[in-house]
Structures are given as structure tokens and as C-alpha cells.
Amino acid sequence: RLTGQQQEINSLMQRKSAVDEENTRLKNEFGTLNRKFKDKSQELKDTEECAWKKEEQNRLVIKNLEEENKGLNVCCADLLSDLEKLRKQEAQWKREKSGNDARIKNLETDLAETREQIKSLHRICSNLSSQVAVKQEELFQKDCDVVRAK
Numbered sequence: 001r002l003t004g005q006q007q008e009i010n011s012l013m014q015r016k017s018a019v020d021e022e023n024t025r026l027k028n029e030f031g032t033l034n035r036k037f038k039d040k041s042q043e044l045k046d047t048e049e050c051a052w053k054k055e056e057q058n059r060l061v062i063k064n065l066e067e068e069n070k071g072l073n074v075c076c077a078d079l080l081s082d083l084e085k086l087r088k089q090e091a092q093w094k095r096e097k098s099g100n101d102a103r104i105k106n107l108e109t110d111l112a113e114t115r116e117q118i119k120s121l122h123r124i125c126s127n128l129s130s131q132v133a134v135k136q137e138e139l140f141q142k143d144c145d146v147v148r149a150k
Helices: 002-149
Strands: none
Touching: none
């Protein structure tokens, strides 16, 4: 009976030893897993912090871009307004140029007509001068005739 108990004790001791070994192995595995968990937790925390910082940076970038966009929109509106003013001014200048071109054409026509009139008047003057010269010559001859007749 003592041997049976001894065997049972030995068996229990072996089982206890096996359980202790298993316990130690599980404790070690648990320690390893716990360290991995802590490492992963820290990594997650770091990643979340990095993501939060990136989000913050992105918010700032977006805010700055929105401000810049507002400024560009104002600039575009001003440029479009200036363009519209310049188009109106161009249309006004074209109307004025068209009017001026018509006036210039009329003045050129008047000038051509006036030149023709001047040429015609020069011819008339020239003819009249010739007639005056002839009449003066006739008058001179008649004066001579009168003087001779006396």
C-alpha cells in the first residue's frame, strides 16, 4: 500500500513538476505577450499621436489654403471687374475711333475738294491775269495812240 501511495505521490510530484514547468512556461509566455502588448500599446499611442499631429497640420494647411483661396477669389473678382472696365473703355475708344475716322475721311474729302477749288481758282486767276495783261497792253497802246494823236 505504501508503494502505491509512493507511486501516486511520485506521479503527483511529476504532474506538479509538469504543471510547474507549464506554469513557468505560461508565465514566461504571458510576460512576453504582456511586453508585446505594452509595446503595441505604446506603438498605437505613438501612431495615434502622430495621426493627431498630422490631422492638426492638415487642418492648418486647409485653413491656410482656404484663406489663400479667399484672397485669390477677391483678386479674381477685382481682375474681372478691371477686365469689364477695360472692355467698356475699349468699346468707347472704338466708337470714338470710328467717329474720328469718319471725321478724318470727311476732312480728307473736304481737303481734296478745297485743293480742286484752289487749282480752279488759280487757273481763273491766271486767266484773269492774262486778260489784265492783255487789257493793260491794249490800254497802253490806246494811250500811245492818244498821245500820238495829240
